[in-house]
Amino acid sequence: MEPRNLTLLTDLYELTMMQGYFREKDANETVIFDAFYRTNPDGNAFSICAGLEQVIDYVKNLHFDDADIEYLRGLGIFDEDFLEYLHNFKFSGDIYAIPEGTVVFPREPLVKVIAPIMEAQLVETAILNIINHQSLIATKTSRIVFAARGDGIMEFGLRRAQGADAGTYGARAAMIAGCIGTSNVLAGKLFDVPVKGTHAHSWIMSFPDELTAFRAYAKLYPSACILLADTYDTLGSGVPNAIRVFQEMRDAGIPLTFYGIRLDSGDLAYISKKARKMLDDAGFPDAVISASNDLDEYLIDSLKIQGAAITSWGVGTNLITSKDCPSFGGVYKLAAIMDRHTGKFIPKIKLSENTEKVTNPGNKTIQRIYDKETGKIIADLICLVDEEFDEKNSLLLFDPIETWKKTHLAPGTYTMRELLVPIFKNGECVYESPKVMDIREYCKKEQETLWDESRRLVNPHEIHVDLSNELWHMKAQLLDSYHYTSN
Amino acid sequence: MEPRNLTLLTDLYELTMMQGYFREKDANETVIFDAFYRTNPDGNAFSICAGLEQVIDYVKNLHFDDADIEYLRGLGIFDEDFLEYLHNFKFSGDIYAIPEGTVVFPREPLVKVIAPIMEAQLVETAILNIINHQSLIATKTSRIVFAARGDGIMEFGLRRAQGADAGTYGARAAMIAGCIGTSNVLAGKLFDVPVKGTHAHSWIMSFPDELTAFRAYAKLYPSACILLADTYDTLGSGVPNAIRVFQEMRDAGIPLTFYGIRLDSGDLAYISKKARKMLDDAGFPDAVISASNDLDEYLIDSLKIQGAAITSWGVGTNLITSKDCPSFGGVYKLAAIMDRHTGKFIPKIKLSENTEKVTNPGNKTIQRIYDKETGKIIADLICLVDEEFDEKNSLLLFDPIETWKKTHLAPGTYTMRELLVPIFKNGECVYESPKVMDIREYCKKEQETLWDESRRLVNPHEIHVDLSNELWHMKAQLLDSYHYTSN
Numbered sequence: 001m002e003p004r005n006l007t008l009l010t011d012l013y014e015l016t017m018m019q020g021y022f023r024e025k026d027a028n029e030t031v032i033f034d035a036f037y038r039t040n041p042d043g044n045a046f047s048i049c050a051g052l053e054q055v056i057d058y059v060k061n062l063h064f065d066d067a068d069i070e071y072l073r074g075l076g077i078f079d080e081d082f083l084e085y086l087h088n089f090k091f092s093g094d095i096y097a098i099p100e101g102t103v104v105f106p107r108e109p110l111v112k113v114i115a116p117i118m119e120a121q122l123v124e125t126a127i128l129n130i131i132n133h134q135s136l137i138a139t140k141t142s143r144i145v146f147a148a149r150g151d152g153i154m155e156f157g158l159r160r161a162q163g164a165d166a167g168t169y170g171a172r173a174a175m176i177a178g179c180i181g182t183s184n185v186l187a188g189k190l191f192d193v194p195v196k197g198t199h200a201h202s203w204i205m206s207f208p209d210e211l212t213a214f215r216a217y218a219k220l221y222p223s224a225c226i227l228l229a230d231t232y233d234t235l236g237s238g239v240p241n242a243i244r245v246f247q248e249m250r251d252a253g254i255p256l257t258f259y260g261i262r263l264d265s266g267d268l269a270y271i272s273k274k275a276r277k278m279l280d281d282a283g284f285p286d287a288v289i290s291a292s293n294d295l296d297e298y299l300i301d302s303l304k305i306q307g308a309a310i311t312s313w314g315v316g317t318n319l320i321t322s323k324d325c326p327s328f329g330g331v332y333k334l335a336a337i338m339d340r341h342t343g344k345f346i347p348k349i350k351l352s353e354n355t356e357k358v359t360n361p362g363n364k365t366i367q368r369i370y371d372k373e374t375g376k377i378i379a380d381l382i383c384l385v386d387e388e389f390d391e392k393n394s395l396l397l398f399d400p401i402e403t404w405k406k407t408h409l410a411p412g413t414y415t416m417r418e419l420l421v422p423i424f425k426n427g428e429c430v431y432e433s434p435k436v437m438d439i440r441e442y443c444k445k446e447q448e449t450l451w452d453e454s455r456r457l458v459n460p461h462e463i464h465v466d467l468s469n470e471l472w473h474m475k476a477q478l479l480d481s482y483h484y485t486s487n
Numbered sequence: 488m489e490p491r492n493l494t495l496l497t498d499l500y501e502l503t504m505m506q507g508y509f510r511e512k513d514a515n516e517t518v519i520f521d522a523f524y525r526t527n528p529d530g531n532a533f534s535i536c537a538g539l540e541q542v543i544d545y546v547k548n549l550h551f552d553d554a555d556i557e558y559l560r561g562l563g564i565f566d567e568d569f570l571e572y573l574h575n576f577k578f579s580g581d582i583y584a585i586p587e588g589t590v591v592f593p594r595e596p597l598v599k600v601i602a603p604i605m606e607a608q609l610v611e612t613a614i615l616n617i618i619n620h621q622s623l624i625a626t627k628t629s630r631i632v633f634a635a636r637g638d639g640i641m642e643f644g645l646r647r648a649q650g651a652d653a654g655t656y657g658a659r660a661a662m663i664a665g666c667i668g669t670s671n672v673l674a675g676k677l678f679d680v681p682v683k684g685t686h687a688h689s690w691i692m693s694f695p696d697e698l699t700a701f702r703a704y705a706k707l708y709p710s711a712c713i714l715l716a717d718t719y720d721t722l723g724s725g726v727p728n729a730i731r732v733f734q735e736m737r738d739a740g741i742p743l744t745f746y747g748i749r750l751d752s753g754d755l756a757y758i759s760k761k762a763r764k765m766l767d768d769a770g771f772p773d774a775v776i777s778a779s780n781d782l783d784e785y786l787i788d789s790l791k792i793q794g795a796a797i798t799s800w801g802v803g804t805n806l807i808t809s810k811d812c813p814s815f816g817g818v819y820k821l822a823a824i825m826d827r828h829t830g831k832f833i834p835k836i837k838l839s840e841n842t843e844k845v846t847n848p849g850n851k852t853i854q855r856i857y858d859k860e861t862g863k864i865i866a867d868l869i870c871l872v873d874e875e876f877d878e879k880n881s882l883l884l885f886d887p888i889e890t891w892k893k894t895h896l897a898p899g900t901y902t903m904r905e906l907l908v909p910i911f912k913n914g915e916c917v918y919e920s921p922k923v924m925d926i927r928e929y930c931k932k933e934q935e936t937l938w939d940e941s942r943r944l945v946n947p948h949e950i951h952v953d954l955s956n957e958l959w960h961m962k963a964q965l966l967d968s969y970h971y972t973s974n
Binding site (some may be wrong): 004006008009010011012013015016017019020021023024025029031033067068071072075077117121124125126128129130132133134136137156158159160161162163164165166167168169170183184185186188189195196197198199200201202203205206216217219220221224231232265317321322323326327328329330332333334337348350351352482 | 491493495496497498499500502503504506507508510511512516518520554555558559562564604608611612613615616617619620621623624643645646647648649650651652653654655656657670671672673675676682683684685686687688689690692693703704706707708711718719752804808809810813814815816817819820821824835837838839969
């Protein structure tokens with residue numbers, strides 16, 4: 001598929017600021033911006049980052065074509081020399097990012113852009129749009145997959161998604177976070193992920209009766225024969241008719257490999273248990289019972305606790321919109337500006353009355369610290385890029401706000417891994433995105449680095465995200481100096 | 488821009504059902520599907536329908552290209568003759584729809600598809616995806632615009648939207664429902680709507696100090712000079728520095744046409760009133776105070792009640808995701824099948840334990856009934872297409888559930904208007920979509936046909952949607968007959 005030109009997918013102020021930098025400053029002044037978020041959606045203890053491949057595609061394809069320039073000229077606020085600059089625009093900076101499918105925590109840079117200020121400013125909106133969306137859906141999906149305790153979750157939300165991209169890239173994020181398939185055929189084609197689905201009520205209604213409709217479906221798709229049982233009366237006609245068709249298939253010698261029913265309404269706990277008994281009694285203990293109908297992680301969890309006889313779940317609206325929390329609050333903040341004389345980065349900080357909203361300055365990276373024995377995450381450490389750590393030394397972690405809360409890690413008890421990896425170097429992409437199904441495998445392993453206490457749906461245990469001693473002092477100093485100058 | 492091929496933007500089951508129809512039935516059997524919704528989002532009394540232009544583009548461009556066919560072949564579930572059929576696929580049916588920007592109510596067909604069953608089935612998912620998304624955002628926006636009591640609302644949500652389309656087509660829907668502009672440049676280009684925006688905190692932070700940053704901005708954009716005042720200390724430095732710059736502009740003889748400040752944090756009621764006084768006292772009573780920061784209709788309403796001195800509002804996340812209710816529950820249901828011998832439509836009904844979920848059968852349209860004197864909506868009447876009404880006769884309306892609740896309209900006291908208009912005839916588009924800004928004007932007039940009691944944010948007065956006598960009896964008969972056969 002032809003890549004879409006999303007260059008104008010930006011807020012107008014990025015362009016007005018760009019022209020401002022072009023006019024007022026050294027346009028090549030190199031800066032660092034961090035894209036990070038402050039709160040996990042849904043009270044979760046972690047998020048799953050996703051969307052990097054689409055960010056890469058976006059940056060690779062960044063260019064203002066003639067029609068874009070013509071449109072901008074028509075706005076009457078841009079000068080010809082600036083439009084000429086845009087016409088020749090190409091991203092020339094560096095980008096670092098955390099690979100897709102990684103478990104991430106608040107305040108960690110998910111994407112770090114080091115580029116001339118005009119370029120770094122332009123890409124803000126699209127990077128946030130893409131990362132916010134896919135990370136949101138991946139995080140929501142991980143909760144739903146967790147609630148299903150090993151059962152398969154199918155992504156069925158396309159018709160309720162917020163537009164075509166929300167459906168398609170939402171399906172991508174859902175696959176990354178553990179869905180076993182999606183109903184979205186375009187997502188299947190674009191990302192080479194399994195597509196799933198059987199039939200709708202309209203199939204049943206378009207035949208003279210339910211039994212005829214079931215028979216027609218079974219004849220066509222005997223090897224994946226899931227019959228929708230609730231069009232008229234689930235236990236009164238749907239399940240008995242399905243059993244009759246399965247019996248006819250068996251009598252005709254057709255192998256029953258993957259078959260069963262789907263429930264899309266009613267009391268799923270009660271009906272699934274009754275249906276299970278009917279199917280078992282009729283000699284079909286391996287018939288699958290799948291369910292859909294406005295499911296989310298809480299309903300699935302509750303149905304599991306009630307002993308519902310459902311082992312396959314189609315989840316639509318609540319997954320594809322992340323209904324309880326439909327936005328991921330990623331922001332993009334200036335962290336440093338390079339001094340053109342020394343070539344060193346001068347750290348920048350954004351103040352706020354709210355301590356949590358004060359940004360972390362400087363050129364940073366993230367070290368993830370694992371317990372050597374279990375492989376579980378102990379904490380993340382946001383630090384400066386030039387800091388060196390040695391797992392053979394002891395490591396002192398402390399809470400960046402309540403600094404008296406300290407943890408001491410003895411040498412040899414922990415391992416470290418740097419999360420940010422190079423994506424673009426001098427405008428050239430140096431990273432190859434894995435296939436979605438490979439990211440899915442990686443994401444599964446990532447989630448296994450969390451204790452179940454951090455995965456539970458309500459009030460999970462939070463993972464510490466600390467600052468290195470050096471970063472903490474740099475930040476404290478900047479905060480102090482600000483108060484001196486403002487008084 | 489090259490139209491995107493969204494043909495595979497569909498659920499897999501649409502294709503498996505299509506193959507089923509192809510194999511098992513007269514593939515040319517003509518059917519009627521209605522796209523409608525059951526509940527207004529956010530407890531609203533109405534919705535604004537939107538997205539029709541994109542539905543038209545989608546249907547016009549429907550075609551399976553070689554790569555699509557190759558992908559489907561690879562799934563191993565479709566036969567060659569069916570793939571051949573898809574390769575030659577072209578939509579050949581009729582579509583009726585309610586024009587974009589119209590006030591609509593639950594259970595009314597927003598889109599009606601009359602087509603061979605295979606075609607009508609295929610388009611289900613994309614039609615719902617598009618209409619659900621844009622109608623959701625238009626409806627949310629109409630609430631926010633209502634809360635602002637005539638102040639301008641700017642759509643600023645792109646970075647938090649659920650992907651590129653959600654940002655771009657969401658901006659389109661927001662403009663339809665009354666926003667005065669969007670920050671999304673791509674939306675501005677695609678839909679010829681005003682784009683708005685000034686600068687971010689990063690602009691301020693990239694200069695040595697706030698005053699220098701303000702001066703640089705004012706120099707560049709003197710005729711639209713809105714300065715972001717909250718980077719360091721809104722009342723302590725932001726507003727005084729802005730005033731200093733405005734004074735410098737005045738002293739230099741630069742006309743202050745559109746200028747002022749933007750507040751993006753803190754207690755907006757308190758700060759805006761203080762800032763207003765400071766601006767007024769300094770001789771800038773016409774300086775605009777605009778605000779952003781996680782606003783929604785309730786916050787704007789509350790700030791208005793508190794007397795906040797804000798007259799321009801930037802609304803992002805909560806608008807572009809419809810945060811309190813991020814999905815519009817549009818569904819697509821079979822309403823009739825043509826008898827191939829008689830050429831007449833046989834009405835079809837979908838039953839449900841929940842009376843509200845029982846569908847309305849038959850080939851229907853909607854008559855909107857207005858009070859002749861005020862032009863306000865009295866009720867909508869869902870009826871069959873061949874029913875005739877005459878405003879010169881009296882009209883009896885009755886509640887379709889509690890049928891003893893009746894309203895009698897005397898001749899000459901009401902007017903009627905049919906809402907569904909032809910969009911496609913025999914596969915050819917017969918409708919020209921108005922420009923977005925024209926739809927916006929129409930939508931404004933549409934909302935004026937509602938009493939304020941139906942527009943208020945909480946517990947609004949609901950408008951009656953009744954069934955015609957003829958449709959009501961057809962439905963009752965179908966319900967009865969179903970119970971006879973199932974017993």
